[in-house]
Amino acid sequence: MMRKIDVFYNKLNLFLDSIESQLDAYYEGNEGLIEGTELKSTSFANFSSDLQSFREFLSDLEERLEFLSEFSQIEDFAESFSRFLGVFQDFPINSNKTILFWIKIVKKLLEVLETDGVDPEQEINLEMFNLVDLDEEVVKHNFMYFDEINFEKSILIFSLNESYLDEFLVNIHSAHIDLLFAWLKLFDLHTMNDSQFVIMEVDLEINRKLLLSILKLQILLSGKEIKALEKYNTKPHIPVMKYFDHNRKYNQFESIINVLNEYNNQTFLLDKYLKLYHVVESFMYKHKVCVLQAQKGSVPFYIGDFQSLYDKFSSNESAAIKDFFDEVFKEIYDGTTTIRDVLHSDWNSLAGLNPEMMPKIDFLFSSLGLKPNYKYDKIGVNFDGGMFSVLVYKIRNNIVHNKDSEVHFESTNLPEAAKFLLENYFIPVLEKVIFHLIINYNNLVWYSDNKMFLYDE
16 A cells, blocks of 8 residues: 555656666766766756756655646756756666656646545555556557456556557546556656556566457457558559440449449458459459350350359359459450550569568468469569469458468558558559459440340240
């Protein structure tokens, strides 16, 4: 148990003790250097004086059992320390960032105290809480879980990011005052790193991976996001032949128009890719019907025709997407060049965007279980509809499937090479292909008739 007034000042006093001790040791080791110039000697003397004056000011407040209410003195001290560090950059305690962080927490605490009031000699039990360095950013921004029934089950996750802190403190109210005292009790003003920390009831010997999983689940249970998802806000890539023929019946693409509307409303990278794949999937079926329609002409369609068509899709989607892109790659894209050549050129241009990414692409494809010929350079040489379809289908599966036996793409932990390929290749080229096939009449995905004859009249 500790008095709240002691909790309030304890860590600040310990920090000032450290500075005072280091000042003495630093002077002993550098006396000649310090006294050798007027700038250094004056700076050292001024800061030593400011430190003693500030300590006397705090001691007087503590003796009178008063919380710090006027911040000009501590802000002046923080500025004095900053000037000192500007001259003595090798001083062992070389950052006042944590002092400024401490000030922000205290200002919020005093704002709450002013509203509700608190006895400075009131004791508070915070022994159940510990501070753990998480070594990584577990949640975007800071996070608080406050348990009104079991206070000891409350959790506070924070980093030294000032913008996170400002945003977070807005949501701190009088009900959370004891958690603020726990923060002051455990916050180490010597902390310099930018990782996140957690204050909670936890054994310091707990397995770190277990702790991280518990925290992530608690965050999700609270309805918060662990990390921001990868976003893609680039407008669709417009095909070269982009003008609509008003004599064509574009209304046959109404269902695909709705999917593309959903696509434009999506902002997250993996979701956008899946929407494009849904269009490709629709085109795969549409293409087979178009082929069947062309073969039959005016001859009636039979149930068996459709049965064999859909049996093929249900049994081997990878074969169906290959058949589709084999035909798509023959399509003329800009009047002279095939879609295959355009997509091939776009693939080879990736190396110019970021040469360091190419080995990472090779490693990614290997980790996905693709054959050795699926390397960046080899694909550039042997590029065809089959290879392209394998990559498109594989990426789709690694987003949709979540099996222990294969890599699962997650937006919060997406491999760097996968993000690069989606943003710079697969999404742009699929946009080009899809809009080209919709805008420009072709035999691949355009129905030649809106009727199907199922029997002879």
